[in-house]
Amino acid sequence: MGALYSLFLVTVLLGLLCRYFIKKFSYWKNRNVPYVKPTSIFGNLYPVLALKKTIGHWLQEQYNECNSDYFGIYAFTQPMLVIKSPTMIKDIIVKDFSYFDNRTVVINQNDEIMANLLFTKSNPSWKRIRSKMTPVFSSGKLKLMFPLVLDEAQHLVDLLKQHHCSRPTEMKEIACKYTINVIAKCAFAVNARTFENEHSEFRELGRKLFDPRLENRLRFFVARFFPGLMKFFDIYLVNPKISRTLQDIVTCVLHTRKENTNAKEKDLIDILIDLKKSDKSEDKFSEIELIAAAVNFFVAGFETVASTLAFILYELCLAPDIQERLREEIISTVQGNDGNLTYDSLSDMKYLDLIILEGMRKYPVLPFIDRRCNSDYKVPGTDLTIEKGTAIYIPLFGLHYDSKYFPNPEKFDPERFRNKTDLNCDGMYYIPFGSGPRNCIGGRFALMNMKIAISKILLNFECVRVAETPVPLVYETKSLVVASKVGLPLKLVPLEKLLF
Numbered sequence: 001m002g003a004l005y006s007l008f009l010v011t012v013l014l015g016l017l018c019r020y021f022i023k024k025f026s027y028w029k030n031r032n033v034p035y036v037k038p039t040s041i042f043g044n045l046y047p048v049l050a051l052k053k054t055i056g057h058w059l060q061e062q063y064n065e066c067n068s069d070y071f072g073i074y075a076f077t078q079p080m081l082v083i084k085s086p087t088m089i090k091d092i093i094v095k096d097f098s099y100f101d102n103r104t105v106v107i108n109q110n111d112e113i114m115a116n117l118l119f120t121k122s123n124p125s126w127k128r129i130r131s132k133m134t135p136v137f138s139s140g141k142l143k144l145m146f147p148l149v150l151d152e153a154q155h156l157v158d159l160l161k162q163h164h165c166s167r168p169t170e171m172k173e174i175a176c177k178y179t180i181n182v183i184a185k186c187a188f189a190v191n192a193r194t195f196e197n198e199h200s201e202f203r204e205l206g207r208k209l210f211d212p213r214l215e216n217r218l219r220f221f222v223a224r225f226f227p228g229l230m231k232f233f234d235i236y237l238v239n240p241k242i243s244r245t246l247q248d249i250v251t252c253v254l255h256t257r258k259e260n261t262n263a264k265e266k267d268l269i270d271i272l273i274d275l276k277k278s279d280k281s282e283d284k285f286s287e288i289e290l291i292a293a294a295v296n297f298f299v300a301g302f303e304t305v306a307s308t309l310a311f312i313l314y315e316l317c318l319a320p321d322i323q324e325r326l327r328e329e330i331i332s333t334v335q336g337n338d339g340n341l342t343y344d345s346l347s348d349m350k351y352l353d354l355i356i357l358e359g360m361r362k363y364p365v366l367p368f369i370d371r372r373c374n375s376d377y378k379v380p381g382t383d384l385t386i387e388k389g390t391a392i393y394i395p396l397f398g399l400h401y402d403s404k405y406f407p408n409p410e411k412f413d414p415e416r417f418r419n420k421t422d423l424n425c426d427g428m429y430y431i432p433f434g435s436g437p438r439n440c441i442g443g444r445f446a447l448m449n450m451k452i453a454i455s456k457i458l459l460n461f462e463c464v465r466v467a468e469t470p471v472p473l474v475y476e477t478k479s480l481v482v483a484s485k486v487g488l489p490l491k492l493v494p495l496e497k498l499l500f
């Protein structure tokens with residue numbers, strides 16, 4: 001009798017579970033939206049969970065398989081709408097932004113620092129902070145930070161000369177050290193000394209933040225796909241020890257910083273303090289928001305720039321003719337400025353611009369843009385109404401490798417961007433920094449850092465492919481940002497004649 005009773009209970013339970021999944025997985029079908037059939041209780045997400053694909057390449061695969069302007073998928077039971085049409089993308093992230101002003105990730109409010117990042121904040125507080133932080137990266141402010149970054153690039157070259165000429169250099173690691181030094185100097189006003197000390201505090205913090213260990217991946221997945229659980233189980237987006245250390249560093253800098261620094265070079269802390277002081281509004285920056293701003297620069301600004309920089313140098317080592325042509329441009333620009341790399345001369349290097357555009361096409365290191373719909377939205381020119389709460393994903397690998405927009409997409413071809421005056425004209429399909437009011441606030445700072453580092457490296461070294469350089473590239477499926485599985489080893493051979 002007992003066994004029969006248990007069997008009955010199990011059958012009922014299984015039946016209820018089946019009903020639950022059938023109901024959840026009917027969301028797109030019931031709305032007549034083309035969709036990719038879910039294959040398990042994980043929805044369509046199994047290849048990512050099983051580490052067979054990165055999220056970016058998983059989205060790209062679905063993008064290539066679906067012919068419609070948009071289609072539905074499921075992450076576990078959560079319906080996600082993936083957008084392919086450039087006009088729809090423009091509508092969502094630019095024109096009708098007011099319907100899509102937040103990202104999909106949800107942060108537990110006890111996680112004080114992470115909940116105050118510009119990246120994770122929701123409206124209306126996002127808008128308030130964004131408008132206060134926008135001036136931080138104006139041309140005038142970037143010009144003030146330029147000497148700090150140039151110093152770090154010179155430091156990078158000096159150390160490369162001492163340590164890395166005879167053996168292959170792991171470019172991603174070197175680039176990380178450079179960008180950590182830059183952010184630590186610019187956002188935290190400290191010398192991170194990552195080159196001198198392999199285990200410097202900032203390098204260790206960076207490693208722990210982006211380490212693809214299971215703990216980090218779980219936090220990321222819960223925040224993205226099970227937002228309700230963040231609060232319920234008091235889960236933090238990053239290990240609280242890391243955010244506490246970052247918070248302590250900024251607090252310490254803020255408290256020791258003199259009321260007024262008259263130094264010509266201004267770091268971000270100065271700029272943020274000035275902003276706070278000159279802000280006469282009722283809702284001025286709180287201390288925690290100011291700390292979170294500096295922390296956000298670190299979290300968003302070192303791994304992204306380092307990865308892009310390393311991928312570009314990797315492509316240059318595979319294409320010596322492009323590398324040589326770029327070097328010639330850099331040399332002639334520096335010669336035209338009395339042997340100096342100046343802030344203004346960065347914008348004279350048009351071929352460098354093309355190379356960075358192409359590098360960011362091939363390697364969109366944050367491989368998707370996401371938004372959550374905040375009230376029902378009728379998509380112009382279609383029968384589709386996106387319901388409040390729907391998660392929207394824009395797959396950058398799909399768009400950036402679509403031969404309709406970029407013929408022969410696997411080829412690293414900077415020339416494809418020359419005379420491309422119609423880029424993103426009728427809609428958006430090239431958006432490595434996102435677009436619209438919620439685009440990357442640090443894009444111009446990132447470009448400055450990359451241009452300085454590439455110029456300094458090419459003036460001093462030839463980037464050479466070695467046996468260990470991975471061709472073709474295999475992506476690390478555990479990584480939180482786009483990364484090569486075996487790193488990006490290449491050789492930096494000092495130029496015989498030192499140029500500058």
Ligand code: HEM
Pocket residue numbers: 093118119120130296297298300301302304305308364365366368369370431432433434435436437438439440441442443445446
């Ligand atoms: C090559 C380097 C970088 C890439 C590829 C990159 C890419 C992106 C992307 C794709 C977004 C989302 C945009 C959107 O949703 O429309 C973003 C947002 C953001 N990025 Fe960057 N980023 C880079 C460097 C930086 C740097 C250096 C900083 C700061 C120092 C920074 C700070 C931010 C912040 C704060 C946001 C959130 C903006 C908001 O929600 O208002 N990023 N970035």
